[in-house]
Amino acid sequence: xxxxxxxxxxxxxxxxxxxxxVFVAHGxxxxxxxxxxxxxxxxxxxxxxxxxxxxxxRVSGSGFQSKKEYLFGRIDMQIxxxxxxxxxxxxxxxxxxxxxTHDEIDFEFxxxxxxxxxxxxxxxxxxxxxxxxxxxxxxxxxxxxxHTYSIIWKPQHIIFLVDNTPIRVFKNAESIxxxxxxxxxxxxxxxxWNADDWATRGGLVxxxxxxxxxxxxxxxxxANACVWSGTSSSCAKTNSVSAGAWExxxxxxPGRRRLRWVQKYFMIYNYCTDLKRFPQGVPPECKxxxx
Numbered sequence: 001x002x003x004x005x006x007x008x009x010x011x012x013x014x015x016x017x018x019x020x021x022v023f024v025a026h027g028x029x030x031x032x033x034x035x036x037x038x039x040x041x042x043x044x045x046x047x048x049x050x051x052x053x054x055x056x057x058r059v060s061g062s063g064f065q066s067k068k069e070y071l072f073g074r075i076d077m078q079i080x081x082x083x084x085x086x087x088x089x090x091x092x093x094x095x096x097x098x099x100x101t102h103d104e105i106d107f108e109f110x111x112x113x114x115x116x117x118x119x120x121x122x123x124x125x126x127x128x129x130x131x132x133x134x135x136x137x138x139x140x141x142x143x144x145x146x147h148t149y150s151i152i153w154k155p156q157h158i159i160f161l162v163d164n165t166p167i168r169v170f171k172n173a174e175s176i177x178x179x180x181x182x183x184x185x186x187x188x189x190x191x192x193w194n195a196d197d198w199a200t201r202g203g204l205v206x207x208x209x210x211x212x213x214x215x216x217x218x219x220x221x222x223a224n225a226c227v228w229s230g231t232s233s234s235c236a237k238t239n240s241v242s243a244g245a246w247e248x249x250x251x252x253x254p255g256r257r258r259l260r261w262v263q264k265y266f267m268i269y270n271y272c273t274d275l276k277r278f279p280q281g282v283p284p285e286c287k288x289x290x291x
Contacts, residue, residue, distance in 0.1 A: 001012055008272045010050040015026060015077050017167065019268070021043055021176065024057075024201055028220055028221040028222055029048075029049040029050070030045045030049045030050070030051070030052045030218070030221065031045055031049040032049065032067075033066060034052070034064045034065065034066055034067060034070070035064060035065055035066075035067060035189075036062070036063075036064050037063050037064055037065050038060075038061075038062060038063050038191075039054070039055070039060055039061060039062025039063060040060060040062075040248060041053065041257075042055040042057070042060060042061065042062035042100075042213070043055070043064055043281070047118075047195065050219060051217065051218070051219050052064065052217070052218040052219070053215050053216065053217050053247040054091075054190065054191065054216050054218075055192065055213040055214065055215045055217070056089055056192045056194060056212065056214045056215075057209075057212040057213045057214075058209045058212060061191060061193035061194060061208040062191065062192055063189065063190060063191030063192070063193075064190055065187050065188065065189045065268060066187045066188035068187070068223075068227050068228070069186060069227070069228040070095070070153075070185060070187070070188070070225040070226060070227060070228060071183075071184075071185040071186075071225075071226045071228045071277075072153055072154055072155065072182075072221060072223075072225065073152075073153060073218060073225020074150060074152045074153075074223070074224045074225060075095065075147075075150065075151045075153075075188060075223050075225060075226055075249075075260030076148055076150045076220070076221070076222040076223075077093060077148070077150075077186045077188075077190075077218060077220070077221050077223070078146040078147065078148050078149075078179030078218065078219045078220040078224075079091070079109075079142070079144060079146065079147065079149055079216060079217070079218055080112060080142070080143065080146045080147075080217040081111075081118060081142045081143045081216050082143065082192070082214040082215060082216050083144075083289075084110030084114050084141035084143070084211060085113055085114045085145075085208050085211050086112060086118070087111050087112055087113050087196070087199075087205040087206070087207060087208065088111060088192070088194060088195065088205065088206055088207030088208075089111035089190050089192065089194060089195070089196075089199065089207060089214050089284060090108055090109065090110055090111065090192070090193055090195040090199050090201055090214045091108070091109040091111075091151055091186075091188045091190070092106070092107070092108045092109075092160075092190060092191050092192075092193070093107045093109075093143075093149060093189075094106040094107060094108070094188075094189055094190075095151060095153065095184060095186040095187070095189070096125075096186050096187055096225050097184035097186045097187075097188065099128075099159055099183075099237065100128050101127045102106035102125065102128055102184065103119055103124075103126055103127070103184045103186060104123070104124070104125035104130070104186070105125075105151050105153060105160075105181070105186070106121070106122055106123040106124070106125075106130075107120065107121075107122060107151075107160070108120075108121040108122075108123075108196075109121070109142070109218070110199045110200065111199060111214075112200055112205075112206055113200070117137045117138065118137075118138060118142055118143075119124075119135050119136070119137065120135065120136045120137070120138055120162070120167075121133060121135050122134050122136070122167075122168055122237075124158060124170045124181070124241060125181075126178075126180060126181050127177035127179050132170070132271055132273065132283075133269060133271050134168050134267060134269060134270050135267070135268050135269035135270075136167055136262065136266045136267050136268060137266050137268060138162065138266070139265075139266060142227075146217070146219060146220070147162065147163050148161075148162070148163050148164065148220070149161070149162055149206060150162075150164065153186075153225075155180075155182050155183075156171070156172050157169055157170060157171045157172055157181065158170040158181075158277055159251070161261075161289075165258045165259075165262060166251060166255050166258060166259040166262070167259065167262045167266075168179040168259075168265070169251070169259065170285075171285070171288065172204060173284065173285040174192070174286050175221070176285070176288070178283070178284055178285045185228035186223075187214055188223075189275065190218065192214065192216050193217075193283075194207055198225065207208060222235075234263055271283070271286075272285075272286035273286075277289070
């Protein structure tokens with residue numbers, strides 16, 4: 001191990017993972033990379049493994065999960081969300097570990113009435129605790145075409161991206177006592193389910209089952225990430241991302257400008273500014289520069 005690893009514990013952890021990498025290329029094949037886990041055939045893989053769909057009807061939703069667990073990396077998925085009147089539905093796409101002290105990195109797409117925008121809900125859980133919500137409107141109709149939703153998960157930070165535009169950064173703030181997800185490997189999950197008790201206008205708008213089944217589509221999964229084998233980590237990459245690209249994917253000046261643009265014009269909720277929710281003061285990570 002190189003001398004660069006003889007530094008603080010966070011850097012040591014990164015080096016333990018990254019200095020022993022074996023890069024193995026694998027294609028974005030849903031048959032190869034994912035299992036349909038629930039929904040009684042409401043989830044489907046077709047087009048030779050290149051396309052996946054999840055559906056929701058009055059009886060059940062559906063979901064899938066990755067065969068592999070990951071510890072750090074970049075995960076990309078193209079999704080086309082439920083079209084038309086999607087009020088009451090939630091399409092969740094996230095990374096998560098298991099257990100009562102699980103870590104989790106969330107995209108959740110909250111459906112709405114036809115013509116109204118989806119709400120993109122994001123959250124970060126560490127050691128079983130979340131309450132770090134930020135919500136956004138999107139600057140396009142996510143039901144007309146596929147768009148790419150990405151998570152960069154590094155020991156230093158988590159970056160949420162939409163079509164490669166950063167919308168949120170959650171920095172490692174362990175130095176001020178804020179837990180950060182860095183030791184529990186996570187699988188990729190997605191589900192389409194009914195949440196009309198809260199999803200649309202706080203539950204005021206219910207799911208219109210006459211419009212069922214509701215269907216979301218997935219394609220072009222891409223992982224440039226460290227694969228967890230049970231006791232250690234190595235890295236796998238798909239053929240469209242160069243090895244190690246995510247390791248140095250910091251926000252450059254144009255990226256920081258795009259992040260400010262999204263947060264100025266499209267953010268509709270930020271837990272860090274919710275003083276009613278935190279009357280004794282916002283969480284400590286909110287007091288640090290965001291980027």
